[in-house]
Structures are given as structure tokens and as C-alpha cells.
Amino acid sequence: MAGNFQDDVREEAMRNLFGLYKDENEGRSGVDAYLDIHGxxxxxxxxxxxxxxxxxxxxxxxxxxxxxxxxxxxxxxxINGTEYYVYASPEMMRPWIQEKSEYISLTSECRR
Incomplete structure (x- = not known):
């Protein structure tokens, strides 16, 4: 995948590579991809x-x-003609998501 390309093209390539699919009824703000496994x-x-x-x-x-x-x-x-992928489970993402949640709370309090 060389050259300058959009996120949509890259995301579609990722879905194809990993056997994921997009529910086209969800739109842009919906779930990016699903994996069906063992029901x-x-x-x-x-x-x-x-x-x-x-x-x-x-x-x-x-x-x-x-x-x-x-x-x-x-x-x-x-990056520079090289492709690699990183997976993170909900548990792995929990600290980052909590950090962002706290940031939103602080920002909201500052606006009051």
C-alpha cells in the first residue's frame, strides 16, 4: 500500500486482511468493524x-x-512503505479511556 491514501481505504484493507466486516447501516459514526467468531x-x-x-x-x-x-x-x-498492526483489548485500553474520561470531566468543570 504505497502512496498517499485516505483512512477509509486503509480501514477497508484492514477489514479484508483480518476477516472483519462493516455493517453499512451504521454510517460513519458507527462501529468500524465486526468479527464473528464462535457465535x-x-x-x-x-x-x-x-x-x-x-x-x-x-x-x-x-x-x-x-x-x-x-x-x-x-x-x-x-509508514514509509512498511505496514504493521497493533491490537488492544478493552482491558488493555481501559487506562487510556479512563484518562480521557477524566480529561473530559475536568474540561467540563472548567467551562462552568
Whole structure:
């Protein structure tokens, strides 16, 4: 996957590589991908980067925190012609999500 490409293209490539699928009825703000395994449907948050760091969302708020708490994460790094992927379970992401939740709470308190 060389060149300059959009997140949607990279996310679709990740879904294909890992046997994931997107429910097209969910839209842009829905679940990025699902994995069906042993009768269970597992929700994934997909992130990609070509710079080495990953951003979250523009309109980050409490709704995202709740949405992310139970998701599995798959992050694709596409840097200088090299591709690699990192997986994180909900348990692995818990400290980061808690940190973001506390940040939102502090920011909300400062606005009052």
C-alpha cells in the first residue's frame, strides 16, 4: 500500500486482511468493524496512521468514552512503505479511556 491514501481505504484493507466486516447501516459514526467468531460478534475500533501517531475524533466527548469501553482496537501503521498492526483489548485500553474520561470531566468543570 504505497502512496498517499485516505483512512477509509486503509480501514477497508484492514477489514479484508483480518476477516472483519462493516455493517453499512451504521454510517460513519458507527462501529468500524465486526468479527464473528464462535457465535459472538466482536466490535472493533479501527485507527490508521501514516505519521506514527493516532488521533481520535474531532467531536470527542462522553459519548465516545462509552462507545469505546467495550471495543477491541486495531491500529494500522502505514509508514514509509512498511505496514504493521497493533491490537488492544478493552482491558488493555481501559487506562487510556479512563484518562480521557477524566480529561473530559475536568474540561467540563472548567467551562462552568
Amino acid at each position: 459472538y460478534q466482536i466490535a472493533f475500533e479501527l485507527k490508521t496512521t501514516s505519521k506514527g501517531s493516532v488521533t481520535t475524533v474531532r467531536d470527542f466527548g462522553p459519548d465516545h468514552i462509552e462507545k469505546w469501553r467495550t471495543k477491541h482496537w486495531l491500529i494500522g501503521f502505514f
